[in-house]
Amino acid sequence: MDLKTLKDKLKEIKKMGFVKTHRSGNTGIGKTLEDLLEIKENNIPLPDIGEVAELKSYRKSSLSMMSLFTLEPLPKGGDRDRMLLDGFGYSKRNNNRSKELHSTLSSKKFNAQNLKVKVEKDKIRIIGKGRKLNIYWDMPSLEEKFNKKLPALVYVLGDTKIIKEKEYFHFVEGYFLDGFSFEAFKKRMKNDDIVPEFRMYYRPDGSIRNHGTAFRIKMKKLDDCFAKKVRLI
Numbered sequence: 001m002d003l004k005t006l007k008d009k010l011k012e013i014k015k016m017g018f019v020k021t022h023r024s025g026n027t028g029i030g031k032t033l034e035d036l037l038e039i040k041e042n043n044i045p046l047p048d049i050g051e052v053a054e055l056k057s058y059r060k061s062s063l064s065m066m067s068l069f070t071l072e073p074l075p076k077g078g079d080r081d082r083m084l085l086d087g088f089g090y091s092k093r094n095n096n097r098s099k100e101l102h103s104t105l106s107s108k109k110f111n112a113q114n115l116k117v118k119v120e121k122d123k124i125r126i127i128g129k130g131r132k133l134n135i136y137w138d139m140p141s142l143e144e145k146f147n148k149k150l151p152a153l154v155y156v157l158g159d160t161k162i163i164k165e166k167e168y169f170h171f172v173e174g175y176f177l178d179g180f181s182f183e184a185f186k187k188r189m190k191n192d193d194i195v196p197e198f199r200m201y202y203r204p205d206g207s208i209r210n211h212g213t214a215f216r217i218k219m220k221k222l223d224d225c226f227a228k229k230v231r232l233i
Contacts, residue, residue, distance in 0.1 A: 003046060003176060003230075009037055010156065010174045010233045018161060018168040029158055029169055033057045036171075044154060053152040053176065058219065060157045060172070066219055068194070069149040070212035071142065073126060073135050080135055081200055081208045087131055088113045089201075100201030104216075106192050119190045137196075143182045153177040153226070156233075172233070179227030193221035 001009070013019075013036050021028035022035050030042060034055070037044075044053045058066060073080065089099030090113065103113045105126065110116045114129035125136040157173040188194040199211035223229050 001044065001046070003232075006037075006044065006046070006154070006176075007174075007232045010171065013037070013171050014233050016170075018159075018163075018170045020163075021167045021169060024167070028167055029057045029059055029160075030055075032169055033156055033158075033171060046152065051151045051178075053154045054150050056153065056155045057171070058155060058157050059160050059169075061160060065195070065216035066155075066222065067214045067216050069145055070214050071137065071145045072210070072213050073137050074141075075135070078208055081210055083133075084135070084198065085200060085202060085208065087128060088115055096204045097201045101198045102201075103198045105196050105198070107190050107195075108192055117189070117196060119186055124189060124196075139182075139186075142185070146180060146182065146185060150180060151178075153222075154232070155222070174232035175223075176230040176232055177223065177226035177228065178230075181225055181227060184225045188217065188221055188225065193218045193224075 013033075016036075019032060019036065021032050023031040034040070034042060037055075039055070042055045044055055046053050056066060085099045085101055088103070089101040091097060091099050101113065103111060103115060105111060105115050105117045107117050107119060110127075110129045116127045116129075118125045118127050122139050123136040124139070124142065126133055154174065154176050156171050156175075158169040158171045160170075161168050185194065194215055194217045197214045197216055199214065201209055203209055217225070
């Protein structure tokens with residue numbers, strides 16, 4: 001579809017009012033919108049801009065941050081994850097995990113796991129309090145990942161309500177963003193508007209399960225990473 005068709009479809013969806021979720025849980029809003037737009041994946045080919053736009057949907061009432069993409073730091077391999085788990089992981093639940101590391105990293109201060117990030121000229125480096133680490137993201141890989149994952153972005157906001165224990169969505173706002181600025185990305189990292197989040201743990205057999213290191217952004221700062229913003233609904 002082109003932008004005009006997308007805009008028309010979103011207007012029709014808005015007119016539908018509250019729609020019962022097509023899937024329970026956090027991912028219900030995304031699944032419901034994809035079904036209403038009749039797309040099978042969370043991206044939309046937009047031939048009039050020569051790009052594929054990532055589609056994201058968000059509950060207006062939610063205070064959580066939006067995940068932009070996942071990218072593991074260097075060096076590659078399980079030794080890196082093992083070093084992080086052994087050095088900074090914790091165990092606080094009865095879940096057969098000897099250690100886990102669900103940890104959001106700030107640029108401004110060390111977190112509860114004694115980790116932070118430092119934005120340098122050519123790297124974003126992970127810093128461990130009292131321990132020397134050589135774990136980092138290089139800027140070219142980050143820029144390539146962002147351009148590949150989010151060359152353009154369509155995000156839609158929905159009001160929610162619960163009726164007979166089922167969630168319903170009313171999609172009320174939608175925007176198209178284009179022209180990603182990597183300099184803005186680095187600035188937002190320094191200001192903690194964008195933060196990386198580790199999500200890994202030891203399985204009972206000693207192997208590591210890594211759900212992917214996510215880069216997450218405050219919704220109100222999302223527009224600042226793009227040169228162009230068009231309101232669709």
